[in-house]
Amino acid sequence: MRSGVKSVGRRLLWLALLLGSVVMASHAMAEDGYDLWLRYRPLESPALERYRPLAAELAGTANSPTLRAAAAELQRGLAGLLGVQPPLSERVSRAGALVFGTPSSSDIVKSLNLDLRALGAEGYVLRSASVAGRRVTVIAAATDVGVLYGAFHYLRLLQTRADVSRLELSASPRVQTRILNHWDNLDRTVERGYAGESLWDWHKLPDYLDPRYTDYARANASIGINATVLTNVNANALVLTPAYLEKAAALAGVLRPYGIRVYLTARFSAPIEIGGLATADPLDPAVAKWWRDKMAEIYRHIPDFGGLLVKANSEGQPGPQDYGRSHADGANMLADALAPHRGLLMWRAFVYSHEEPDDRAKQAYSEFVPLDGKFRDNVLLQVKNGAIDFQPREPFHPLFGAMPRTPLMMEFQITKEYLGFATHLAYLATMYRETLDADTWRKGRGSTVEKVIDGSLHGYRHTGMAGVANIGADRNWTGSQFDQANWYAFGRLAWDPGLPAQAIAEEWTRMTFGNEPALVQPVVSMMMGSREAVVDYMTPLGLHHLMGRGHHYGPGPWVEGGPRADWTSVYYHRADRNGIGFDRTARGSNAVAQYAPQVAVQFGDARRCPEQFLLWFHHLPWDYRMHSGRTLWDELVVTYTRGVQAVSAMRDTWAATAPYVDAERHAQVAAFLAIQEKEARWWRDASIAYFQTFSGRPLPAGEAAPAHSLDYYKSLEFPYAPGHH
Structure with missing residues (x-):
């Protein structure tokens, strides 16, 4: 009897352990998005059999931190994808070896006599070759970081099931500085951040280095991002003090092996606030000396420090104009302090004065074009994609092409300040592509x-592309699964600004969710139409700046009053009983004159202006006849509705992907799409209810009336919306 009890007990214990292991295994396989696009999940059988013989051994010398990172990533990726971790050796002993290195780190690479000079400091080759009569795959570059980029490219090919049996490709970046701008504050709040607290735990630095910092570096290196600005453009001078420089140096040490250089934001008034000077006048010799000494101090902490990003004389930030000086005066003083260390000075062109303007869209052009050619060689002007402020859709900024003697770098916003925060699906590569494809005509067509x-x-x-980061401390990094795609797309386009948005979407989908055709095609299609849907239900036909005050959450076309006219919605849409839209033609603010004549003529003619920008450039009557044959009022309502319908269709598309996506991530996306549809209807109904008070016209046949009264929508308040500053 006793032995029977013991036997039952042992069986129960065994069953409990078995169930526990099953539960643990299920948790281990659960996905919450932390791995991003570097999931390295096991390949299915046919692909496994095709790829495994090509990675029988890893041949190279990991004799630097960057090469060790490359070797570790290859071993990690191959172990996950192929189920084997190839041994690391310095020579090829079997067919199917994966050779990596530079001519100086690998005798094998040196013996191949590859022409790597044209690839520059970051380029690489992936090539099938023969070594000692054995077929091998070579990842080679002139520098260690090039090898790292090549390693990630090779793994991407495996993840997307590309043919790697006969490789003959090379790649190098077309843009030099590919940089994330973190709008992160020292108290860990994030301005316009929708993914939790700041990634940087300043309080625990420099003594505790969160492992997430390394994973952040891996993710960025995998898409070619080579720089990061750790702090908000609305800068805090304290970050330049010794205690914080020590913390920044610790972060730089983590990021360095992955080819990422650290930058900081500089508050222009820092000589006063932390330096004890009475002025920050850039032409004052004492001020210039203070900055020279400060830069020397920074480079003692961080020898490969990238440089500074500055926001000056914009939205109340201090700058050279406070002393009657120009942007060039301010930028050049800082650039001179950086020059001995080969540092870059990125000066933001997002400026507008406290005086009421005739048109805020014109101010950056008016202030900077007269300064073309007056900036130091190590100055880059950082220009937003459009002239207002990261709106869901803007025509390209007129500065592009207008300053041939001053390097202009692009500033895109990855975080979705005006596109529904983290819960609205809006794949932004289509927006980035729209801007990059725009023809300035400054040197003729093309x-x-x-x-x-x-x-x-x-x-x-010098060339550069910056992206305002959407990264935070949330487990999935970006607040939602699909917002990871915008981080990914920014990096890929910064490396090669000619890549198609659809190809990037397919690449990301395959790496993030899976390669099944029944999954890839519908998800990519959903992504490609998603940003257009958001434009339709938020800011159709060229309308802009219609969001709630301050936090920018939800519709607020009625916003008026306050300290500045250009912080209100009514300033931009100018709706009245006669029509709607901002007249930027020669009859109005004449902002069209800031474009090349061929572009100005098109934008300035309502019949030739693309209808997606129509109300950006024209104030038109409600009964203006659109290309569809509908009146402007009817077209506006139909477009709002189309945006809502597109989100409803996305929900259906996503629901059908359930068999191909893990339950945890699928459920979160489904929940967010439900939020998006609800809020899209809110945007539609509130906007129609408001604009109908001016148009005085009935809704088109078949269009549903707003669910609530205009007073209801105007009464809604959201004092704690995320990302507010």
């Missing part, structure tokens, strides 16, 4: 923004 940014149009010495 003078695209892309050619301005990569330096080829004007022969810029």
